[in-house]
Amino acid sequence: MSDIDELIERLCSAGVEWRAIGDFAECVSGATPKTRVSRYWDNGTIPWMSSGDVHKKVVGSVEGRITQEGYGSCSTHMLPAGTVVIALAGQGKTRGTVAITDIELCTNQSLCGIVLSTSDISPKFLYHFLSSQYAQLRAISSGDGTRGGLNLGMIRAYKVPVPPMEVQEEIVRVLDSFTELEAELEAELEARRAQYAYYRDKLLDFGSRGGVRWMTLGEMGSFRRGKRFTADDYVESGIGSIHYGEIYTKYGLSTEQCCSFLPTKMESRLRFAEKGELIIAATGENAEELCKSVVWFGADRAAVHDDCYIFRSNENPKYIAHALLTNAVMRQKKMLISDGKVSRISGKSLGKILVPVPPLEEQQRIVAVLDEFDALVNDISRGVPAEIEARRKQYAYYRDKLLAFREKAA
Template structure:
């Protein structure tokens, strides 16, 4: 593609009109639910914003509503609260929640996939300019309906839709490349998980399986004292429990955040080789996610986390926490309703296979290679996906750089 000249050639001198979003589509409000209306089982899934991402906790409803309150496979939706942006729904008939709009394009003016890419392209600028709310930011319907969108050749709908379709065709190619790499990455992760579990599957007669809190194996120490509001730009390194499942991987030598020296003196510290474990989460999967601390300095650890001091290979222990063997044992100790937790005393009861240090190091060496391929942002598939995504965004920006009169602004 020859940069901007391609868009110029595609437009071939035709007029581009910038219209308010309300002129090219309808935004239909989702349904607000009372907690007692949300069922654990039912006829229709209730699609909430979190379900677009990692939250697989679904509610259901038996209510029969107007047809515009349902979304179906292929519908264009827009999350307007917390996590902004458009989504194409890939699923069966569902009821979409209040924090989601269904977007119904005027098919005579704009094609659905073109509008999807356009809304995606505009999301960051829209969020920066118009989002409101501190704890849960949101975009108002009135604001987004005034947002201006480019319509090429508005007096010739057939040609306009042909131009839009060509832009969609190009962007679809880039997204397909990313999707292929993502599918390969998911396959590699499944393969990695299988081999990791196999490497930890020792016969109990050959390798002792010992309680993690056994005196000659290790001990768990509760973290505490500091909160997110205590973070500063420089000081003593610290790890907050929430960062363990949102930022860190299997191991790290650097911290993302710092606290003051004075506060750090009051905190429990992790030393090189210790494991830091998040003991609370909103879901069972993230409870007890762990990171091995390999940095040379001592660091502070927050509450809702604990430090595991041990006589094992640090990476070996961290990889063990990812195995199905560990997860199966962990589940029996999870308590709490909305906030799920496992306490340090129960972690001490979990059995870990303890082979020789030589075997631990061999397992770590094998798993490090898989970890690089599936998780590294500087090497492997994640890096390739990141590069493809940047390439897609670059050409998307070019293809949406329609000429705009000086009087037009968002």
């Protein structure tokens, strides 16, 4: 690192100019075609990026595809490769997350694309710098801690350092060496995730085997909607709580402990999940994310947010959690959700989702197989996930060290 340190000292010892993003780039948000209009989506060829895709960091592909008619039906825009993208809103930790595109694509309304209009700034330098600003970007978000959001005005006004291009390129070279190794590990992990999804759908596809009951969730059990609370209510310790955003970002398919807590004085205003009940997220950025769930196995009750439903049945709750992730359920969800800035599903619509219900012994066997796959792709204490976590910490350390520029005096 001594060479780059010497370069920065030689060229930037007096500080560097800081400029507002709006002075050198166009900031563009996207849109979402109506999800219930199948011709906007079926056999689509135009890459459409959702908020969840920002977690890929370097976006070379997206699952979302829309048709030309779908593109024309809304106000989304095509963005060139090399666009820096910031999540304006999103579940849990998504808001403020930054990515850079490797392909031309369009986005949903919860993303801001930063398209540079100058050659003075490297897109990758801007990406690395804004990645270091996650906490600061979230701090300027409007609204409360769970429903707040960034907007285009905030992004345009945000200031970034502009060191000489020689310095920018050297910083990018160093930081890219870390992210390239992480990308290789992510590719391996993505292959395992695809394998997991394949076996999950295969194990839960009883259509060709026969002899299995098919039931709606409404026939199988009962739903209770959670009660409202916000991040402003959180305390260091107290009543364990589960917010819908945390289901996407902090929990696997089951948990015995809560990540956030509410004051005991709120108890009478809350609704709780009991041990063995399934908590289903009923709000999400898109249909793909909607209905992710977590089984509560804690000894005490857990308070549940009002954008979730608590589901109780006599079936294995982890079996239901796995079933809700299948492509078969995905196809059903798209016909049941309501359109808007975020996707939502009601308790009545949740009750219409149809799943196969084998005997409990078979449910347990399927859960045991899928739990092992789930651990291989999500447990950061073992294997590839653990190595990725270590590389991310190393990258963050050097990124923050290299990008700590002083502002040049006027």
